[in-house]
Amino acid sequence: MYPLRRRIIRGKCSPSLSNQHECCGITQGEKQESAYRTGTCFHRACRVCRIYCPQLVSQQLKSPHVPAKRNLRTLLKLAGFSVLMFGFGYALIPLYPVICKGLGINQIGVDDKPFNTQVDLARVVSIEFDTNVHNMPWKFKPVEGHLSVHPGQLAQAVFEVTNTRDVAVTGQAIPSYGPPLAGEHFRKLECFCFSKQTLAPGETRQMPVVFVVDAALPKEISTITLSYTFFEVEGNQRAENRTGSAVGVKKGA
Amino acid sequence: MNTAATTANGHIAGHDDHAHHPKGLMRWVTTTNHKDIGTMYLWFSFAMFLVGGCMALTIRAELFQPGLQILEPERFNQMTTLHGLIMVFGAIMPAFVGFANWMLPLQIGASDMAFGRMNNMSFWMLPPAALLLTTSLFVPGGAAAAGWTLYPPLTIQQGMGMDMAIFAVHILGISSIMGSINIITTILNLRAPGMTLMKMPLFCWTWLITAYLIIAVMPVLAGAVTMTLTDRHFGTSFFSAAGGGDPVLFQHIFWFFGHPEVYIVIIPGFGVISQVISTFSRKPLFGYASMVYAVAAIAILSFTVWAHHMYTVGMPITAQLYFMYATMFIAVPTGVKIFNWTATMWRGSLSFETPMLFAIGFIFLFTMGGFSGLVLAMAAVDVQMQDTYYVVAHFHYTMVAGALFSAFAGAYYWLPKWTGHMYNEKLGQLHFWLSFIFFNMIFFVQHFLGLAGMPRRIPDYALQFTEFNQISTIGAFGFGLSQLLFLYIVITCIKGGEKAPAKPWEGAEGLEWDVPSPAPHHTWEVQPIVK
Numbered sequence: 001m002y003p004l005r006r007r008i009i010r011g012k013c014s015p016s017l018s019n020q021h022e023c024c025g026i027t028q029g030e031k032q033e034s035a036y037r038t039g040t041c042f043h044r045a046c047r048v049c050r051i052y053c054p055q056l057v058s059q060q061l062k063s064p065h066v067p068a069k070r071n072l073r074t075l076l077k078l079a080g081f082s083v084l085m086f087g088f089g090y091a092l093i094p095l096y097p098v099i100c101k102g103l104g105i106n107q108i109g110v111d112d113k114p115f116n117t118q119v120d121l122a123r124v125v126s127i128e129f130d131t132n133v134h135n136m137p138w139k140f141k142p143v144e145g146h147l148s149v150h151p152g153q154l155a156q157a158v159f160e161v162t163n164t165r166d167v168a169v170t171g172q173a174i175p176s177y178g179p180p181l182a183g184e185h186f187r188k189l190e191c192f193c194f195s196k197q198t199l200a201p202g203e204t205r206q207m208p209v210v211f212v213v214d215a216a217l218p219k220e221i222s223t224i225t226l227s228y229t230f231f232e233v234e235g236n237q238r239a240e241n242r243t244g245s246a247v248g249v250k251k252g253a
Numbered sequence: 254m255n256t257a258a259t260t261a262n263g264h265i266a267g268h269d270d271h272a273h274h275p276k277g278l279m280r281w282v283t284t285t286n287h288k289d290i291g292t293m294y295l296w297f298s299f300a301m302f303l304v305g306g307c308m309a310l311t312i313r314a315e316l317f318q319p320g321l322q323i324l325e326p327e328r329f330n331q332m333t334t335l336h337g338l339i340m341v342f343g344a345i346m347p348a349f350v351g352f353a354n355w356m357l358p359l360q361i362g363a364s365d366m367a368f369g370r371m372n373n374m375s376f377w378m379l380p381p382a383a384l385l386l387t388t389s390l391f392v393p394g395g396a397a398a399a400g401w402t403l404y405p406p407l408t409i410q411q412g413m414g415m416d417m418a419i420f421a422v423h424i425l426g427i428s429s430i431m432g433s434i435n436i437i438t439t440i441l442n443l444r445a446p447g448m449t450l451m452k453m454p455l456f457c458w459t460w461l462i463t464a465y466l467i468i469a470v471m472p473v474l475a476g477a478v479t480m481t482l483t484d485r486h487f488g489t490s491f492f493s494a495a496g497g498g499d500p501v502l503f504q505h506i507f508w509f510f511g512h513p514e515v516y517i518v519i520i521p522g523f524g525v526i527s528q529v530i531s532t533f534s535r536k537p538l539f540g541y542a543s544m545v546y547a548v549a550a551i552a553i554l555s556f557t558v559w560a561h562h563m564y565t566v567g568m569p570i571t572a573q574l575y576f577m578y579a580t581m582f583i584a585v586p587t588g589v590k591i592f593n594w595t596a597t598m599w600r601g602s603l604s605f606e607t608p609m610l611f612a613i614g615f616i617f618l619f620t621m622g623g624f625s626g627l628v629l630a631m632a633a634v635d636v637q638m639q640d641t642y643y644v645v646a647h648f649h650y651t652m653v654a655g656a657l658f659s660a661f662a663g664a665y666y667w668l669p670k671w672t673g674h675m676y677n678e679k680l681g682q683l684h685f686w687l688s689f690i691f692f693n694m695i696f697f698v699q700h701f702l703g704l705a706g707m708p709r710r711i712p713d714y715a716l717q718f719t720e721f722n723q724i725s726t727i728g729a730f731g732f733g734l735s736q737l738l739f740l741y742i743v744i745t746c747i748k749g750g751e752k753a754p755a756k757p758w759e760g761a762e763g764l765e766w767d768v769p770s771p772a773p774h775h776t777w778e779v780q781p782i783v784k
Contacts, residue, residue: 070442071367071368071438071442071443074367074434074437074438074441074442075367075368075434075438078433078434078437078438078468079434081468081469082430082434082468082471082472083472084472085468085469085470085471085472085473086472086473086475086476087476088472088473088476089472089473089474089475089476089477089480089506089509090476090480092473092502092505092506092509093480093491093502093506096502096505100569105569105571105572106569
């Protein structure tokens with residue numbers, strides 16, 4: 001674990017001195033390097049001649065006070081550093097605004113715009129609309145035939161329905177999905193199919209469907225067909241337009 | 254890490270011909286001997302520990318019941334402020350500087366610290382600072398009452414007690430900077446031949462890193478309080494909003510100092526614990542090099558996390574996220590240390606003398622403090638928890654069970670070397686168990702208080718917090734009284750007891766055990782050669 005880099009201390013050494021090391025007995029020039037590396041010799045190299053000098057070593061060994069000059073240098077460096085840090089404390093006053101501006105993170109005054117993290121922007125699902133009426137005098141069509149949405153995104157589709165008869169008619173829309181599996185991932189928040197719709201004679205109405213296709217929709221499904229069929233709710237109609245028994249009323253589920 | 258050490262000329266113990274120093278009081282005033290100065294540091298820090306402890310007990314007594322009983326709210330705030338300042342700057346930091354003075358030269362085979370006179374001066378600056386802090390309680394307007402963090406605008410508005418606190422912080426800061434320069438120079442320049450950096454005991458390594466931290470951040474604190482001072486008296490407006498200054502900026506500057514400061518408090522303790530665990534496990538420390546790198550990593554990272562103390566002051570979300578993740582990252586090197594200590598004990602030949610008990614108590618409780626720190630590091634959670642007793646519980650787990658317990662571990666570990674006598678082992682263990690139990694009694698319940706929303710630094714509280722506060726207060730008095738037992742143990746150990754051999758602990762390694770016990774006035778005048 002002895003460091004391979006040699007420590008070099010300042011000073012002069014005299015080559016005329018005995019070239020045998022006091023502490024390890026190794027003669028200069030012989031096996032120094034390996035002795036030094038294995039940690040059996042602790043001699044330091046002279047700055048001038050770059051060889052291990054017994055004089056420098058013996059001084060160092062005999063008096064621990066020799067490195068006083070070196071200590072003073074360390075002291076001055078460290079003291080200088082602490083003075084610098086004192087200045088740094090003051091420098092922080094102008095630095096903070098500059099750094100915040102430079103990094104562009106100082107948005108405290110700016111309102112946070114909330115956004116929906118649940119929208120999967122990587123996927124697009126096409127929603128096709130299909131409309132039917134079952135034995136009804138109504139015209140029923142989507143305003144737009146299809147929509148492209150991201151899973152998780154809130155979307156709205158509008159349907160238009162017209163009563164072509166001269167009496168009020170009540171109907172109930174029943175949805176179905178293709179593929180049927182998509183139905184459980186198609187979450188409607190608002191739909192005209194949630195309740196019966198009664199249209200006055202000749203009335204035209206636009207009706208919204210608000211929905212989210214949830215992100216758990218299987219990856220292989222890229223198109224969902226949403227189909228609505230309006231059924232006439234006969235009970236209501238009969239109360240207004242027909243006479244007879246009230247037996248056998250069937251309602252759309 | 255030290256292998257066998259020998260001296261070039263054989264070791265000479267005790268030099269009577271050097272004993273020309275003055276006797277009596279002047280010996281202590283004029284001494285440049287690292288052992289004398291270390292002793293003075295340790296006694297000073299213990300005295301300040303008792304002073305700060307009395308303040309803590311006053312706080313706890315007030316909080317025994319809801320309502321105001323013994324303290325005016327202003328006095329209560331002064332108590333919390335001074336308790337913090339005295340414990341951090343007067344008790345814990347000088348205690349570890351005391352350890353450093355005593356042990357560093359012995360451990361690296363140096364005859365003394367590099368700058369003896371500066372060493373003397375850095376100690377003797379402490380008593381005036383302590384006087385400034387304590388006597389400020391009696392000046393008109395009372396002592397500083399803005400919390401140890403000294404936040405404006407309170408610091409700009411308070412009376413002369415605040416000026417005294419600012420000067421005290423200046424003096425304590427200069428003293429610790431001088432101490433650190435001394436420690437770094439000693440470690441870098443005065444190591445015995447063959448004592449390479451990576452052979453040094455961990456206590457030396459942790460102090461080397463701590464000393465660099467002190468030099469880097471203490472001047473920043475000095476700058477911050479100087480700015481406060483000029484805002485108060487010389488018409489500047491660094492932090493005074495009335496003149497266009499920014500009070501929040503103070504918090505940024507303060508915590509740039511403050512977060513490294515909490516590591517300054519704990520890192521020397523890491524060194525003590527590393528040595529104690531290794532000694533009483535009779536095994537070399539597991540992962541020595543990784544310990545050194547982990548401490549260095551903690552020290553460097555400590556500069557990058559300061560704003561986790563101030564999530565709620567108004568900070569961009571980007572910055573909150575950065576500080577959150579950076580803070581959590583510190584758990585990695587800290588975890589390295591905890592695992593290394595555990596691995597050192599693993600299949601070791603363990604014995605449970607008092608230092609080891611404190612060390613194991615340290616690992617256990619400090620880890621808990623670390624975990625509650627991770628909870629507080631989460632910006633979203635911290636909005637709820639900050640300034641509650643949860644924070645108080647968290648940092649006392651790291652400061653008391655961390656720094657203080659490691660100081661106790663170190664004190665028991667090296668007392669035989671200092672005094673030449675073994676301390677009373679039974680009483681020492683009793684001291685540990687009393688401290689351990691009462692500590693948890695004080696602070697464990699404070700987690701619940703904090704989670705339930707009890708704010709810190711308020712002398713009164715809602716009724717539903719009463720029971721936990723009473724448990725905490727009883728624990729506090731128990732803990733405080735237990736420390737008198739420590740004083741008794743130390744005094745009896747100085748006066749007599751079983752003679753301690755040079756190496757009283759079977760598994761201990763290091764140069765400090767090669768000098769006799771008690772360590773003579775002068776040691777390692779001829780440097781040993783470490784192979």
